[in-house]
Amino acid sequence: MIKLIGIVVVALGFALRFNTLLVVMAAGIATGLVAGMSFDEIMGLFGKYFIENRYITLTVVIMLPVVGLLERHGLRERAEALIKRARAATAGKVLIVYTAVRQLSVAFGVNIGGHAAMVRPLVSPMAEGAARARHGALPEKTIEAIRAHAAAAENTGNFFGEDTVFAVGAVYLVKGVLEAQGLKVSVWVLSFWGIPTAVVAFGLLAWRARVLDRRIAREAAAKSGPEGSP
Numbered sequence: 001m002i003k004l005i006g007i008v009v010v011a012l013g014f015a016l017r018f019n020t021l022l023v024v025m026a027a028g029i030a031t032g033l034v035a036g037m038s039f040d041e042i043m044g045l046f047g048k049y050f051i052e053n054r055y056i057t058l059t060v061v062i063m064l065p066v067v068g069l070l071e072r073h074g075l076r077e078r079a080e081a082l083i084k085r086a087r088a089a090t091a092g093k094v095l096i097v098y099t100a101v102r103q104l105s106v107a108f109g110v111n112i113g114g115h116a117a118m119v120r121p122l123v124s125p126m127a128e129g130a131a132r133a134r135h136g137a138l139p140e141k142t143i144e145a146i147r148a149h150a151a152a153a154e155n156t157g158n159f160f161g162e163d164t165v166f167a168v169g170a171v172y173l174v175k176g177v178l179e180a181q182g183l184k185v186s187v188w189v190l191s192f193w194g195i196p197t198a199v200v201a202f203g204l205l206a207w208r209a210r211v212l213d214r215r216i217a218r219e220a221a222a223k224s225g226p227e228g229s230p
Contacts, residue, residue: 006031079122080129090134091127091146091216092209095153098123099205102157103198107164113154124150135220142219149212153205160201163194 006027013023025046032042083089102113112118124147131138131146138146162170171190178185 002034005034075121076125079125080132083126083129084133086130089130090213091131091149092211092213094123094127094130095149095209095212096206098150099153099157099202102154103161103164103202106158106161107198109165113158115151115154119150119154123153131216131220135216136224138216139219139223142216145212145215149208152208156201156205160194160198163190164198165191165194 009027009030010023013026014020028046029039029042032045033039083094098113098118105112127146127150128138128143131142159170163174165171171187171194174190175185175187
């Protein structure tokens with residue numbers, strides 16, 4: 001069990017709001033040390049996998065300036081203005097629809113999401129715009145809650161959606177981990193049992209989105225109450 005110390009480090013680091021990259025590195029170092037690896041070996045693995053997966057870093061480097069330019073020219077404002085025209089839209093409904101689209105698209109191997117590409121410039125502003133259209137100005141903590149739920153919608157849609165089809169690398173990752181433990185499992189079986197898991201995850205996300213809508217209404221009413229009272 002001591003080898004799971006990395007999970008504790010991640011949980012504590014995120015709870016204390018430390019730098020994400022430093023927390024993940026600390027978790028990796030702690031896990032390697034308790035597994036009997038030397039510090040040099042751990043650093044060597046960090047370098048090895050960074051070089052092998054450098055295309056991920058390149059993607060981030062390219063994506064950030066593109067999103068920055070789009071935001072500078074009003075992408076967030078346009079997304080918020082667009083969703084305000086939909087009278088029935090709420091923050092929760094926006095997140096439910098996005099999660100469904102994200103799960104289905106990634107299940108077919110089409111990646112249309114991402115925190116940098118979709119959540120920050122589009123999904124979060126649309127959810128905030130839907131909430132403002134219904135309740136007016138919102139407290140800062142309410143806005144932060146909407147943004148957090150938007151990030152959670154991306155994680156839920158991506159993580160559980162990609163486990164439902166064998167054409168996505170996540171299924172082969174699970175297969176490799178199981179085979180390392182001596183368990184022979186077909187990718188078809190893994191994909192099949194990933195479907196009910198994805199459905200349950202989507203149901204929980206939908207429930208949380210409904211709770212979010214009620215929270216927004218409650219906090220907006222609490223903010224406007226003192227202002228509207230004589």
